[in-house]
Amino acid sequence: MSSVTEKISAHSGEAGHWGKEVRSDVHVAFQAQASGGIEISLESRVASYYGAAIMDQAREVLDELGVKHARVAIHDEGALPFIIASRIEAAARRSGIALGKRSLPQQHPLPPPSQKDRLRRSRLYLPGSEPKYYINAFLHAPDAVILDLEDSVHPGEKDAARILVRNTLRAVDFGSCERMVRINQLPLGLEDLAEIVGESPDLILIPKVEEPEQIREADRMISDIKARTGIIRTIWIMPILESALGIENAFEVATASENVAALTIGLEDYTADLGVVKTTEGRETQYARSRIVNAARAAGVQAIDSVFSDVADMEALRQWAEASRALGFEGMGCIHPGQIRVVHKAFQPPAVEIEKARKVVAAFEDAQSRGLAVVSLGSKMIDPPVVQRALKLVERSRAMGVIS
């Protein structure tokens, strides 16, 4: 029922989806005309409530895009305004007009800039062509949402997805979630950056990274756009290493830019590169994952694990995530909201660890207040690295809401 959209001819184009099974999306068919003004036809399952509003919005968007003459057919399945704007813009561009122009939806206030070492236990994947998942994503309380332009988006839909993700970054309230975007492998990913960086995503994931130069290239482009659009806040980078070569270069990639905040791994591509079968236990990727943890630590960035793809098996997910934490990872991806709670619990330090760390912190604070250089707990002397680890663990546990 839902039609995959593509360019029809030089002067017509369509974008979006409609049909009985489609929710919260809209399909726009666009035909540029030489004269005759704007002609809009609308079918909508919410016509009696929003018919007039959609017509008004369509005219506004076309006006902003500088379109003077066109026939526009809209099939709406209850799409929210930022989605409608995205689809109209995509259809217009596909018909070869309005190139280089944008129609930006109303700006939702930006959340505070994200910190380099903030909590990143979970990032919830949101496909860049499925807008229905966006508006309620934050309710499931992942540490981050990740708008995906790469594997979940059909190659013919990259242009429309970019516009949708840009509008989503601008208009959707993601609460206290970090707003991440996974762009495409470079050089295609550079086109993604051109569209989305202006909306201040908190972090960019770059897939299939093998060389530090790729990070530098993306970082330069991000800096250029930031300078041009007056963005001051840091936009962090999380390279995804997905090949044997990428893993070998982990440390160089992690240190390629001061904006790298974390390293992560893509297991599907990595196991394919090795020519081994990916298993639930993950023994075949043990080396690569340990290598990432070590390189990340050495570079002073976070190590973040891949995703667990069986959304029905929560017990296997728990085991995977607990093993992942034990290896030194600080979080992993989630492909379903139901995984978030399990992942958070697994990456939460066990109560005994927290208790021990609190005692160490108390001893440290006591030593500080008494002007002592040496921290001791009972009859044991505590080494400075142990104190540092304890301080971090207590602070993390507080951020996770495990302790007050």
Place this chain on the structure above:
Amino acid sequence: MSVSVSIKDRVELAHNQAGRAVPTMVNGKPQTPFLGVGRYQPRGRKAAPAITSNKDYPENGDKRVPDLETALHKCGLSDGMVISNHHHLRDGDKVALMMLEAAAKIGVKDLMWFPSASFPSQKSAIQLMENGIIHHIEGSMNGPLGDYCTQGKMRGVGVLRSHGGRYQAIQDGEVHIDIAVIAAPTADFFGNADGSHGKSACGSLGFALADSIYADRVIVVTDNLVPFPCVPWQIQGNNVDFVVEVESIGDPAKIVSGTTQITRSPDRLRIAELVAQFLRTTGIMKNGFSFQAGAGGIALAFVQYLKHMMKEDGVKARFVRGGSTKFLVELLDEGLTDYILDGQTFDLDGVKSMANDPRHVATSPFTSYNYHGKGNFASLVDAVVLGATEVDMNFNANVVTHSDGRLLHGIGGWQNCLFAGCTILALPSFRDRIPVIVDDVTTMTGPGEMIDVIVTERGIAINPLRTDLIDAVKGSKLPVRPIQDIKAEVERICGKPARPKLGDRPCAVVKWVDGTVLDTVWQVS
């Protein structure tokens, strides 16, 4: 017998205590506008059918006749009569249409069809209204029939009653049934009938109880005739005139679902979990408590979350109220409740359990819902979880129309359940961009004073009247917010919807549980 009045005639309206404009005459009968909850005082005596004598019935107990047409003939079917059905076979029912078509064949006109509810599969009743066989319908109209009604095409005014309200109307004589036709999954030739056995088993037959007692004539139609006695006899043969055996009374696949589905939407699961957490946090979930939840996706998920919490806390319920499903049956089987008191049965596990487990009890609108009795079960329930199409700033709620004014759902037991200790509406805050929390409900089906808590994916709103509940959740992690806040957030997301333009012709009325008129469903322009 209904008097034929065209809705084109001038309608006199009164403003009732809820501030809604309602007609003072409906289908030729004077009406009492809603006076407020518990304000209307009924007088007089209950209705009663004529006295009959055994001399007029076969001594051997065999009341069988060859077919439904013969039975209707023998019952004296004539123009303008009121004929009724129950809806326990839901969308799989074949008997109602069988009855209406037999009436058409006999050639009568202007019948008032009085089902306990109608379903989309009965949409050919529209044709029977078009050609004059049916004058109008009084009863829940689901889907196409409701749509037909709000387009103003029905000759009379639709009257929407709750399950309890239907019992009350029959008992009080507001509606007199001339002939009741009762589909029975199992029956004997005497007319004893049971819903929990047979190839078309549906569980309880409670919706037909009032019809069997108060109708002048009662016909039982079955596709599973057993030798006398049919045990249990949910319907007593002593009230029955004729028994008709047919090949099939319904499509089993549509009578009950093989499996009822829990919602898979993460957002709706979140709503379900919040409802369960609310019951736990407020202490309503405690040993010996009781609850009722429907068969919707959110309600089923709620039962699963609650079950988990009951196990964690070592809590058992004394009884749960159905609409039963596999999920309630599991509570019974695992010893988490002592009884299921069941008004209707939604899936095969429910039907099997009722047939085999004496702790799974069939109930009727008389025991559960009738407001003109000496109490009912609904008000003994500690918490009930319901849905709605709209809820407004005063917690008034709508279950019958959509925001565009179209009549698409029946009231069911919804109104009756509002008398529970804690009434919770579990709703997404918007559907397909259409806000569910509105300024003013399109059709008031339940007054806000009866509705205690609204649980949405964006937070929980507690009725300011329920200071006890507000205190009970203080200091908890539950996302409790003013209803105005949730509404404002949803309008930021969706934009404010246009209000529907409704006509000024009443095409249906919503009765309150005491028979007074709570609101009007207007023709959609």
